[in-house]
């Protein structure tokens with residue numbers, strides 16, 4: 001559950017950088033559960049989370065992650081990154097741009113991950129940025145690993161939202177769209193993607 005302090009930290013980041021945060025409130029528990037369902041519940045999986053913000057999805061990932069698993073979170077906003085490190089000591093926070101995902105993980109000694117969970121505001125990104133990040137996601141996913149991400153229903157008909165959905169189908173053989181999660185502000189849906197079409201050597 002997000003606290004009042006989480007919400008105020010989120011709002012302050014949204015006011016500071018509206019084009020980077022791209023939301024009016026942190027994800028609610030129902031959305032976080034669907035996003036985190038891609039995290040394997042066995043063995044010692046390595047998970048990369050993109051854009052953790054104040055950590056509502058990080059919390060659910062942490063609950064699912066079996067002992068010995070590792071949870072990396074890439075956050076571009078320095079204040080949110082600092083805060084996440086304090087509030088989620090089990091998360092290995094990587095400060096930087098999701099477009100550098102491969103290099104950030106490599107710097108932490110990791111080449112492949114068993115799941116990528118995204119909280120990024122994709123519909124705000126220009127196509128080149130959407131492609132750059134999706135290429136990195138494809139590059140780091142281990143064979144059989146899944147990628148989950150969300151879109152606000154309100155943004156799916158926009159040019160950025162439609163282009164992002166088309167790109168998901170270009171970059172992944174399988175794209176499964178969830179039901180609408182109405183118990184979220186605003187209502188959202190989740191895309192669950194597997195089997196990248198981009199070869200590791202192409203990225």
Ligand SMILES: C[S@@+](CC[C@H](N)C(=O)[O-])C[C@H]1O[C@@H](n2cnc3c(N)ncnc32)[C@H](O)[C@@H]1O
Pocket residue numbers: 020021022023025026027050051052053054055056057074075076077080096097098099118119120121
């Ligand atoms: C819509 S908020 C979602 C936050 C959180 N995952 C949630 O569900 O409440 C988007 C988050 O992505 C981060 N972000 C935006 N662009 C990013 C980028 N290129 N690389 C890493 N993080 C980014 C923002 O700073 C913010 O924390």
